[in-house]
Amino acid sequence: MKFGVVVFPGTWSDRDCGWVVDQVLGAHLQYLWHKDTDLKGCDCIIVPGGFAYGDYLRTGAIARFAPLMESIGEFADRGGLVWGICNGFQILCESGLLPGALIRNASLEYRCEWTNLVVERADLPFTSQCDEREVIRVPISHGEGSYFADPATLSRLEQNGQVVFRYCDVEGRVRPSSNPNGSLHNIAGIVNSRGNVLGMMPHPERCAEAELGGTDGLKLFRSVMHSAAQVLTA
Amino acid sequence: MIARIVVVPKPVVNDPQGVTVRQGLASLGFGEVTDVRVGKYIEVRLDATSEREARERVDAMCSRLLANHVIEDYHFELEHERKGAMR
Numbered sequence: 001m002k003f004g005v006v007v008f009p010g011t012w013s014d015r016d017c018g019w020v021v022d023q024v025l026g027a028h029l030q031y032l033w034h035k036d037t038d039l040k041g042c043d044c045i046i047v048p049g050g051f052a053y054g055d056y057l058r059t060g061a062i063a064r065f066a067p068l069m070e071s072i073g074e075f076a077d078r079g080g081l082v083w084g085i086c087n088g089f090q091i092l093c094e095s096g097l098l099p100g101a102l103i104r105n106a107s108l109e110y111r112c113e114w115t116n117l118v119v120e121r122a123d124l125p126f127t128s129q130c131d132e133r134e135v136i137r138v139p140i141s142h143g144e145g146s147y148f149a150d151p152a153t154l155s156r157l158e159q160n161g162q163v164v165f166r167y168c169d170v171e172g173r174v175r176p177s178s179n180p181n182g183s184l185h186n187i188a189g190i191v192n193s194r195g196n197v198l199g200m201m202p203h204p205e206r207c208a209e210a211e212l213g214g215t216d217g218l219k220l221f222r223s224v225m226h227s228a229a230q231v232l233t234a
Numbered sequence: 235m236i237a238r239i240v241v242v243p244k245p246v247v248n249d250p251q252g253v254t255v256r257q258g259l260a261s262l263g264f265g266e267v268t269d270v271r272v273g274k275y276i277e278v279r280l281d282a283t284s285e286r287e288a289r290e291r292v293d294a295m296c297s298r299l300l301a302n303h304v305i306e307d308y309h310f311e312l313e314h315e316r317k318g319a320m321r
Binding site for chain 2: 094
């Protein structure tokens with residue numbers, strides 16, 4: 001199992017993701033430079049957090065034109081696993097791999113705090129080690145994480161079950177008070193209709209070791225590992 | 235030619251910056267302000283043989299990069315530059 005971690009100028013969560021992949025998970029790690037086009041045989045591509053290209057113009061607006069993003073788009077079209085976290089989610093939306101957009105937090109504040117997420121889909125390669133309706137605790141760290149989509153797109157996402165994570169309270173109740181950024185329908189993460197491209201604002205790579213205050217994020221990395229093992233043995 | 239492009243959040247998109255600016259104006263005594271939307275202004279200088287061509291090109295720039303159609307609307311004006319004018 002080989003994870004590719006994308007590095008743009010301005011990415012800062014690449015090392016955190018890389019650490020989890022090779023030090024915690026024990027999987028193969030390959031950093032992928034944005035100017036390259038070769039995905040080097042990776043089974044899952046992580047587009048990590050940060051401020052790619054300084055987030056100039058809009059978050060993710062310039063990053064999507066990187067040569068590597070074209071290869072990632074083709075990889076996704078072939079069914080490859082693509083996982084955008086925070087800035088990576090914003091980039092996947094800008095590039096059209098996921099619907100909608102992430103806008104300024106309703107509070108106008110940069111929010112760096114723990115959130116509770118209810119897992120609405122546990123049948124995905126990214127969540128197979130979670131239980132459906134399980135509440136996981138994962139931190140956020142963003143100023144522009146308020147998910148927006150037009151009403152038609154939003155209802156399509158809901159009907160197709162493409163909402164994977166929703167901000168909730170500790171008991172799993174989805175409430176306005178548990179929404180840290182004003183996301184429509186408390187959306188914290190979505191998947192494309194095929195289920196192989198995930199975007200999420202919270203940072204699972206920041207809660208993959210007990211020393212960091214929680215290990216729920218590791219479940220997602222383990223899920224990807226597990227799904228790849230299933231594909232290999234199938 | 236110069237294109238003066240204005241990008242604004244769509245009416246359906248929540249604009250917390252606009253709300254905050256409106257509150258700021260209200261606290262300064264501008265109680266007549268009923269709504270504020272905060273967007274961006276982009277100036278693009280380009281070579282074009284005709285205004286029609288420039289309009290098409292700038293429109294393509296806006297729809298492909300300068301504005302995100304999911305959350306933003308845009309409009310622009312074109313202005314001819316005097317030949318030899320100081321930049």
